[in-house]
Amino acid sequence: MLPTWMFVYHISLWYNLNFWQLLRKEKLPVDKVENIPLDMNQFRMLFSTCKVPGITRDSVVSYFRTESEGSSPSHIAVLCRGRVFVFDVLHEGSLITPPEILRQLTYIYKKCHNEPDGPGIAALTSEERTRWAKAREYLISLDPENLTLLEKIQNSLLVYSIEDGSPHVTPEDYSQLSAMTLTGDPTVRWGDKSYNLISFSNGVFGCNCDHAPYDAMVMVKISYYVDEKIFENEGRWKGSEKVRDIPLPKELVFTVDEKILNDVNQAKAQFLKQASDLQIAVYSFTSFGKKLTKKKRLHPDTFIQLALQLAYYRLHGRPGCCYETAMTRYFYHGRTETVRSCTIEAVRWCQSMQDPSTSLFEQQQKMLQAFAKHNKMMKDCSTGKGFDRHLLGLSLIAKEEGLPVPELFRDPLFSRSGGGGNFVLSTSLIGYLRVQGMVVPMVHNGYGFFYHIREDRFVVACSAWKSCPETDAKKLVQLTFHAFHDMMQLMNIPNL
Incomplete structure (x- = not known):
């Protein structure tokens, strides 16, 4: 039997893709405060953006392009029970419809629930950054195809996470839903991804994002857009139920060995230990x-x-x-x-x-x-x-130039007041x-x-x-x- 979310979530995902198209076509209205326009650059980082771990420093890579700038990735990655699938959201130049999305998600859901769980490579993204960077390098050294698969996830529009849990939620108490969204199954979250859209088996959804590429208001904007559209249309698709002959989702199967599986288990254990705290x-x-x-x-x-x-x-x-x-x-x-x-x-x-x-x-x-x-x-x-961003700039310049840390930043009162990330x-x-x-x-x-x-x-x-x-x-x-x-x-x- 298919879970409730199947008949809700294809609609929600479709509206997320509509928002992507607004950005691609540069049709998203500019935010304003009292008629003063606000900078919209952060919205470029919402889709097809990912943090890539490095041994000494991470980097943020964005593959998103507007239509006037050129082609942009048009596939999403779906994580379910430790496995990874991808499918294209465009067919013959137009967005696939909610019934077509439902067909793709149903295929993935049934496959994952009738076959053994996957290795859960995604859990590695919850590891301490240098450990994840080393595990990633090792994964790529096992098989060059692993790099192609990693890049397929990195440049996907978003990661869609299928969670088996059913968080309790009421209009007065969102504690369990928030906990499960923030600290749920690490094998179905790509922690580095700019946008993880998470569905639970009772039709409730949430999202996780990496803070580096953009601030919360970007996520608020798209969440509210989807919410409003669902209300407007009573959560229903009113178009054609016809499903075209579109390619089935493709599974990304990583080459792994005992070391990688041990790394995954260690990452999961570490994540769940911290989450339980x-x-x-x-x-x-x-x-x-x-x-x-x-x-x-x-x-x-x-x-x-x-x-x-x-x-x-x-x-x-x-x-x-x-x-x-x-x-x-x-x-x-x-x-x-x-x-x-x-x-x-x-x-x-x-x-x-x-x-x-x-x-x-x-x-x-x-x-x-x-x-x-x-x-x-x-x-x-x-x-x-x-003044805090100015001070941050000064301290970073000192570090980058190999200069001694200025006295201000060594003063215990600077830390006690919250400086240096101590609020x-x-x-x-x-x-x-x-x-x-x-x-x-x-x-x-x-x-x-x-x-x-x-x-x-x-x-x-x-x-x-x-x-x-x-x-x-x-x-x-x-x-x-x-x-x-x-x-x-x-x-x-x-x-x-």
Whole structure:
């Protein structure tokens, strides 16, 4: 019997391919903020892009071309039960239809579920980078054809992952789905690929991407596009059911030996060990959302950032150095800048909230000062007035030129403030749509904290390492929700 997802997922995959065609034809509308166009270069890296491991340094390779630039790969790779298949998504110059996609996926599914599992070469991509680079070199030395197969995966439009699991999910609790999307079966994820589209056997889907080529908003954009199209068409294909005589998917069969199979098993064990150490809590706060915060003239993103500062302060008894993403796409090829949310104003407000002798009015005023500071920082960082990327550039130049590391970067306070990738809170707003994201903590005693904002709710995704005795993702989310209520109560005191 075919699983439910078969009758959902060919539609979803087809809309992903429509998005690819928009990019190929340069028809994707330019993103704008208050009528100011944003740089769209990152979208070139969404399809047919892959990180390639090197012994000392990785490289990002993109095979994508627009139609005006020339030909671009038009096949996808499908990973199922440790095996790899590819098929072309164009036939006689046009996209294959959802019924044709269903035929291809059904062929792969039946083959994998009626025959032994494959070697699971994909698990190697979850290994430590140098170990994966060495394993890859060895794999190629076994048989030159292995390089051809690796390149076929590297230049594929995307990797479509067929997972056997059925994650539980409700509109209030996305924890299990997020965990399985982030840390699922490593033999059906190509960790280096810019885009892994993951289907589960109960019709739920998610996606994984490599952060190096692009930022989260690219993934948010395509996810929302697919989501909207499915809603518009009630998840159904309304065109022809006819399936043309298109070539069946081709399996990529690697030449392997005992060493490679041992490397795969070691990679799987290492990945699953680390995955089992990750605590993930993804919940919806449904008492209010963007609508009420805007009504109180509070910026919703700043609202969540300050609630997180208060939650962390209450849980750990100290301020938490915090990274928040600011996008710099106002600039040519702009990516991100760091907003350091743990300001003096935020800390003073947190202290006042824990001091019974501080009046509600004073707490409110300190909170509004913290809001003003954060809003200004976000604006400054988005418009090129941040400093973290500049400092990163200086430290990298010193390394590349073989110069001694400048004194600033050796100062213990630089690390304690989050510098050098040491932020205890690694956070980002995923936007104002129906798309949620997830990230692991930057440091062992830290948290990953991503969220999205809707009219009537905030959805928060928090991660922590179980092996760290002092962190607790679930507790931090609960305290953040508690802080939301406390902050709203401050805005309801008389004489505002």
